[in-house]
Amino acid sequence: xxxxxxxxxxxxxxxxxxxxxxxxxxxxxxxxxxxxxxxxxxxxxxxxxxxxxxxxxxxxxxxxxxxxxxxxxxxxxxxxxxxxxxxxxxxxxxxxxxxxxxxxxxxxxxxxxxxxxxxxxxxxxxxxxxxxxxxxxxxxxxxxxxxxxxxxxxxxxxxxxx
Amino acid sequence: xxxxxxxxxxxxxxxxxxxxxxxxxxxxxxxxxxxxxxxxxxxxxxxxxxxxxxxxxxxxxxxxxxxxxxxxxxxxxxxxxxxxxxxxxxxxxxxxxxxxxxxxxxxxxxxxxxxxxxxxxxxxxxxxxxxxxxxxxxxxxxxxxxxxxxxxxxxxxxxxxx
Amino acid sequence: xxxxxxxxxxxxxxxxxxxxxxxxxxxxxxxxxxxxxxxxxxxxxxxxxxxxxxxxxxxxxxxxxxxxxxxxxxxxxxxxxxxxxxxxxxxxxxxxxxxxxxxxxxxxxxxxxxxxxxxxxxxxxxxxxxxxxxxxxxxxxxxxxxxxxxxxxxxxxxxxxx
Amino acid sequence: xxxxxxxxxxxxxxxxxxxxxxxxxxxxxxxxxxxxxxxxxxxxxxxxxxxxxxxxxxxxxxxxxxxxxxxxxxxxxxxxxxxxxxxxxxxxxxxxxxxxxxxxxxxxxxxxxxxxxxxxxxxxxxxxxxxxxxxxxxxxxxxxxxxxxxxxxxxxxxxxxx
Numbered sequence: 001x002x003x004x005x006x007x008x009x010x011x012x013x014x015x016x017x018x019x020x021x022x023x024x025x026x027x028x029x030x031x032x033x034x035x036x037x038x039x040x041x042x043x044x045x046x047x048x049x050x051x052x053x054x055x056x057x058x059x060x061x062x063x064x065x066x067x068x069x070x071x072x073x074x075x076x077x078x079x080x081x082x083x084x085x086x087x088x089x090x091x092x093x094x095x096x097x098x099x100x101x102x103x104x105x106x107x108x109x110x111x112x113x114x115x116x117x118x119x120x121x122x123x124x125x126x127x128x129x130x131x132x133x134x135x136x137x138x139x140x141x142x143x144x145x146x147x148x149x150x151x152x153x154x155x156x157x158x159x160x161x162x
Numbered sequence: 163x164x165x166x167x168x169x170x171x172x173x174x175x176x177x178x179x180x181x182x183x184x185x186x187x188x189x190x191x192x193x194x195x196x197x198x199x200x201x202x203x204x205x206x207x208x209x210x211x212x213x214x215x216x217x218x219x220x221x222x223x224x225x226x227x228x229x230x231x232x233x234x235x236x237x238x239x240x241x242x243x244x245x246x247x248x249x250x251x252x253x254x255x256x257x258x259x260x261x262x263x264x265x266x267x268x269x270x271x272x273x274x275x276x277x278x279x280x281x282x283x284x285x286x287x288x289x290x291x292x293x294x295x296x297x298x299x300x301x302x303x304x305x306x307x308x309x310x311x312x313x314x315x316x317x318x319x320x321x322x323x324x
Numbered sequence: 325x326x327x328x329x330x331x332x333x334x335x336x337x338x339x340x341x342x343x344x345x346x347x348x349x350x351x352x353x354x355x356x357x358x359x360x361x362x363x364x365x366x367x368x369x370x371x372x373x374x375x376x377x378x379x380x381x382x383x384x385x386x387x388x389x390x391x392x393x394x395x396x397x398x399x400x401x402x403x404x405x406x407x408x409x410x411x412x413x414x415x416x417x418x419x420x421x422x423x424x425x426x427x428x429x430x431x432x433x434x435x436x437x438x439x440x441x442x443x444x445x446x447x448x449x450x451x452x453x454x455x456x457x458x459x460x461x462x463x464x465x466x467x468x469x470x471x472x473x474x475x476x477x478x479x480x481x482x483x484x485x486x
Numbered sequence: 487x488x489x490x491x492x493x494x495x496x497x498x499x500x501x502x503x504x505x506x507x508x509x510x511x512x513x514x515x516x517x518x519x520x521x522x523x524x525x526x527x528x529x530x531x532x533x534x535x536x537x538x539x540x541x542x543x544x545x546x547x548x549x550x551x552x553x554x555x556x557x558x559x560x561x562x563x564x565x566x567x568x569x570x571x572x573x574x575x576x577x578x579x580x581x582x583x584x585x586x587x588x589x590x591x592x593x594x595x596x597x598x599x600x601x602x603x604x605x606x607x608x609x610x611x612x613x614x615x616x617x618x619x620x621x622x623x624x625x626x627x628x629x630x631x632x633x634x635x636x637x638x639x640x641x642x643x644x645x646x647x648x
Contacts, residue, residue: 167378199365199366199367199371200365200371200373202365202366202367203361203362203364203365203366204361204364204366204368204369204419205361206366209361211362257366309362
């Protein structure tokens with residue numbers, strides 16, 4: 001991740017706890033995954049908890065796509081926790097099928113980030129799962145919610161939302 | 163699970179899709195689990211998806227406590243799918259700690275069942291996770307939502323809600 | 325997967341229970357994976373059981389690379405079970421690192437297949453895990469070990485070993 | 487876990503890298519688990535990697551039974567890593583069945599510990615999985631294999647082997 005020194009001029013105070021920034025586009029980041037045996041359960045379809053592993057990977061790769069390396073972020077002392085999660089299961093996926101995990105950040109308020117998810121078939125004709133996840137930045141040393149995001153992270157998020 | 167033939171006299175039409183039965187008590191079923199290494203992630207606390215495995219086990223043991231053996235239910239051709247799930251994460255659990263996974267069915271409408279969850283510390287002073295899960299009965303052969311629960315299952319649920 | 329009708333002329337009886345075919349090359353199939361949060365445990369490295377999910381995915385993609393679609397194979401009534409597994413853990417992988425999961429079939433005796441694994445860093449300078457897995461073809465309907473592989477599957481394996 | 491100060495008189499140098507202590511009994515520690523939906527895969531039986539979660543839990547509870555709290559051990563700066571693992575799969579377990587995970591330490595050489603596993607049916611008439619795991623004590627701060635176990639831990643192990 002680029003360090004904060006590289007972008008001192010950016011409006012890093014744009015987002016505060018009293019200040020919400022909403023996405024102005026509806027672009028999705030797409031991550032694809034094929035259903036493997038360990039994703040399924042006795043019913044022959046994907047076990048309902050497996051989707052959380054796919055959504056996590058999609059989120060980490062989404063961050064990478066906007067220039068944020070999650071492992072670097074943690075090394076900087078900033079972790080990102082899931083604080084809220086809601087999923088609606090529309091239809092099951094079977095062994096060998098390919099899912100497109102679509103993610104996008106819809107909003108940011110202070111150190112809270114809101115993401116939408118849609119898990120679809122590769123031809124986008126079937127919707128398997130839709131969901132929402134709320135994330136919060138945590139100071140790893142203090143074990144507490146951060147007051148403000150590391151500037152470079154915030155800047156990357158603002159850039160993406162605009 | 164006792165088969166439907168054993169209880170023909172019970173009011174099995176009590177719950178239909180237009181007919182909601184709400185729990186009249188707030189009794190929780192409690193299942194306890196200790197945090198093991200495979201439950202945790204790099205942050206040293208329970209990974210956010212692990213709770214779904216605990217909640218599932220709690221649900222299966224809850225059903226057992228009211229006389230429904232989940233494996234028997236499946237052998238009868240009736241599966242129970244998670245269709246909606248929402249979780250709020252309040253606080254992380256660490257390796258070796260004990261969690262009490264509290265479950266209760268709050269409502270039933272036709273073949274849909276609504277469950278509440280609270281994951282607490284063993285002294286009940288800390289709340290780690292709260293959540294809601296909606297379940298639906300699925301006809302395994304047809305791969306579709308059932309029109310009606312197997313009578314003995316419905317009777318067990320009604321008995322528990324009352 | 326191509327059906328057996330498409331290759332009647334191939335020597336499908338070449339491999340029997342008394343008849344071992346050894347690989348004549350040391351080509352590895354490579355599958356790469358990045359360490360995600362759900363792969364790790366409290367120690368900050370990949371949990372020792374996570375590698376089995378990677379090895380399984382590598383195996384399924386390896387089969388695909390030689391023309392065998394695992395889901396099709398199951399639809400044909402042939403499953404492949406792990407019957408023996410041994411792993412040696414050399415070194416842990418950290419969050420965000422990339423692992424190359426190298427797989428190759430070394431031998432085939434009747435319906436038993438032997439695979440070697442090496443999990444390495446992306447520059448191939450570090451070895452994280454080495455292992456061996458023995459697989460066996462199971463007749464899904466009878467629930468028993470097959471007497472012979474489906475011809476097209478056997479042919480694909482023979483071709484790859486040669 | 488009792489700290490090393492409490493047992494200064496014990497023969498803590500009894501086990502060194504050149505010095506192997508073998509178990510003189512064949513007592514097994516038993517941990518039981520019921521097969522839950524998330525343990526299974528599309529084949530309707532326990533997924534082959536699930537056993538590693540059960541074996542880990544059995545191992546942690548086994549340590550607890552001889553007075554070693556795994557989380558305390560880690561707080562003392564001593565982690566225990568799996569370095570070798572071999573499993574033989576005899577038979578699959580189905581949803582709702584109960585498995586008895588039997589564990590025993592067979593040998594100790596320096597900071598390496600050898601454990602045997604047998605996963606059986608509750609009536610002990612079926613063997614599902616047999617296996618061996620080699621563990622090694624790691625200094626968490628240095629990230630290296632320890633030269634010697636914390637004295638109290640070593641003493642607990644010696645006591646159990648004798």
